[in-house]
Amino acid sequence: MRTPLTLRAAGYVDVDAGEIVSPAVVHVADGVIVGVGGDGPPDAEVIDLGDAILLPGLMDMEVNLLMGGRGENPGLSQVQDDPPTRTLRAVGNARRTLRAGFTTVRNLGLFVKTGGYLLDVALGKAIDAGWIEGPRVIPAGHAITPTGGHLDPTMFAAFMPGALELTIEEGIANGVDEIRKAVRYQIKHGAQLIKVCVSGGVMSLTGEAGAQHYSDEELRAIVDEAHRRGLRVAAHTHGAEAVKHAVACGIDCIEHGFLMDDEAIQMLVDNDRFLVTTRRLAQAMDVSKAPKALQDKAAEMFPKAETSIKAAYEAGVKIAVGTDAPAIPHGRNADELVTLVEWGMPPDAVLRAATVVAADLVRMPNLGRIAEGYLADVIAVPGDPLADITVTQRVNFVMKGGKVFKDDANKD
DSSP states (O other): OOOOEEEEESEEEETTTTEEESSEEEEEETTEEEEESSOOOTTOEEEEOTTOEEEEOEEEEEEOTTSOSTTOOTTTHHHHOOHHHHHHHHHHHHHHHHHTTEEEEEEOOBOSOOTTOOHHHHHHHHHHTTSSOOOEEEEOOBOBBOTTSTTSOOTTTTTSTTTTOOOTTTTBOOHHHHHHHHHHHHHHTTOSSEEEEOBOOSSSSSSOTTSBOSOHHHHHHHHHHHHHTTOOEEEEEEEHHHHHHHHHTTOOEEEEEEEOOHHHHHHHHHTTOEEEOOOHHHHHOOOTTSOHHHHHHHHHHHHHHHHHHHHHHHHTOEEEOOOOBTSSOTTOTTHHHHHHHHTTOOHHHHHHHTTHHHHHHTTOTTSSSOSTTSBOOEEEESSOTTTOGGGGGSOOEEEETTEEEEEGGGOO
């Protein structure tokens, strides 16, 4: 058994009420919050965080820890990096993400040659075993996409045909039978959700970003396979019509949705579906070295990201925070929260999107609050995030599952 801990700070955020409760006294034992306020275990070690404000551990619902980071050549890494290199790179990305205050993430879809191995599943197992530091990883395995679709690596096809051909097991699936096999393979090897590309994307040579990739029959097959096994389906989707078809076919969560119209947004509300944000990349992603066709798509789409997220919030869509890192750098995940506030979401709603709504999305009701009985994922920031959301970019204390991974406030 670990020594019980008591955290003391100036206050903590009650994410449901959207207010600061002062002072903060949080008692932790065996990885769980066993009390808030009052007296804790008599043998508890006290960690005094001074003027800091406590928050539940933040959650990022779209990352790819296997990509991005130091030493990567974005243009060539998909053909240069073998699975061990990619996995070792993820170790640093996972550590940076955790130390930024994000204690739980969804890793949304490998789209590289791995021989079928689900590297994000292995990464999550290593983190859970305590071999390396990182957030909890909810892995999707390989993203499911049609030949020539978004996340089928198309950038080499024009000058090096066959350079990066992926298998059904690695997510390239056409027609109902192949799709069922691809989904079943991910589940067999440990995927905890399924990622599918319903429409094109900005940074891929797949034609219009909003165009629907899969037929409705194919989408229903994906949903059928996943739901019968108790897994949710996340869909990379930009176009309004593609969003409508995805929702009608039973998909649980829309990633991005930059081009949604009012009808698509209302369908999300009426069907109780989720939207994952990824808006910071529209502000900060450097596309200057991308092919002109991709730069043109970005110039058209990125301005629409602001209006669509504001409309979705005002309509009452269930919004969860996601960054699409490394579209923004790993460890800069809180930049997403800042952008959402700048674009019209109130800070308390943004904090709920990064905590309780995200916990609902991943069906982990014991995460997302500082309350008795919840897992002890607690972070500290140097100020009130309800008044200044940018303090979430300066996390100085991180606890995950009752273990302290960062404590800059008490450095010797």
